[in-house]
Amino acid sequence: MDALNALQGRVSSPRLTEPTPQGDILDNIKKAAFRAADHGRMRPWRFLVIEGQGLIELGLLFVKSSEGRGEVLTDKARERMVARPHRAPMIVVVIASPRENPKAPEIEQVISAGAAAQNMITAAYAQGVGAIWRTGAPAYDDLIMKGLGLENSERIIGFLYLGTIKGKVPEAPQPDIGEYFQPWP
Numbered sequence: 001m002d003a004l005n006a007l008q009g010r011v012s013s014p015r016l017t018e019p020t021p022q023g024d025i026l027d028n029i030k031k032a033a034f035r036a037a038d039h040g041r042m043r044p045w046r047f048l049v050i051e052g053q054g055l056i057e058l059g060l061l062f063v064k065s066s067e068g069r070g071e072v073l074t075d076k077a078r079e080r081m082v083a084r085p086h087r088a089p090m091i092v093v094v095i096a097s098p099r100e101n102p103k104a105p106e107i108e109q110v111i112s113a114g115a116a117a118q119n120m121i122t123a124a125y126a127q128g129v130g131a132i133w134r135t136g137a138p139a140y141d142d143l144i145m146k147g148l149g150l151e152n153s154e155r156i157i158g159f160l161y162l163g164t165i166k167g168k169v170p171e172a173p174q175p176d177i178g179e180y181f182q183p184w185p
């Protein structure tokens with residue numbers, strides 16, 4: 001797929017299954033992250049690739065954090081939460097790892113990590129791999145951050161769910177871009 005079709009047509013795929021992206025296809029997704037605009041080429045990011053047993057452990061961590069926030073889970077709700085990471089066979093956790101730099105303030109480094117995430121889901125779409133960027137309460141939860149081994153200065157930018165698309169790929173909506181771009185002055 002050419003670049004413009006990928007950029008203009010990318011859609012999320014919430015329904016994903018095995019197999020996971022592998023080999024060159026997975027490498028292409030990883031390499032795309034590194035072409036995010038990045039002030040000072042700081043590469044202010046790192047990624048955790050979670051599959052198999054890791055998905056089970058992530059589900060248990062989701063439960064621990066939910067209970068840590070004082071939520072009372074029924075057995076059914078607990079089961080659903082343990083199963084949440086299994087909505088895809090692979091999750092890439094995108095982590096912003098900002099460092100001190102007088103020219104690139106923290107917000108710019110966090111934005112760069114977001115751009116890396118966007119590049120990855122676009123590279124997935126371009127190759128026919130399903131992807132959806134999710135956050136929710138777990139992305140901002142101290143217990144999750146600790147459980148995933150984040151430093152205090154790091155933040156979770158998102159959980160990229162990746163896999164083989166189940167069903168049909170929806171068409172991307174085509175908004176009236178004129179509403180969003182105005183000439184100035």
Ligand SMILES: Cc1cc2nc3c(=O)[nH]c(=O)nc-3n(C[C@H](O)[C@H](O)[C@H](O)COP(=O)(O)O)c2cc1C
Pocket residue numbers: 010011012013132133134135136157158
């Ligand atoms: C930072 C961020 C966090 C998101 N978190 C969630 C989420 O937790 N759950 C969800 O269903 N969609 C989430 N989304 C939205 C989806 O990734 C997706 O963009 C949205 O469903 C629209 O679909 P589209 O990408 O095909 O236009 C998030 C998007 C961003 C950028």
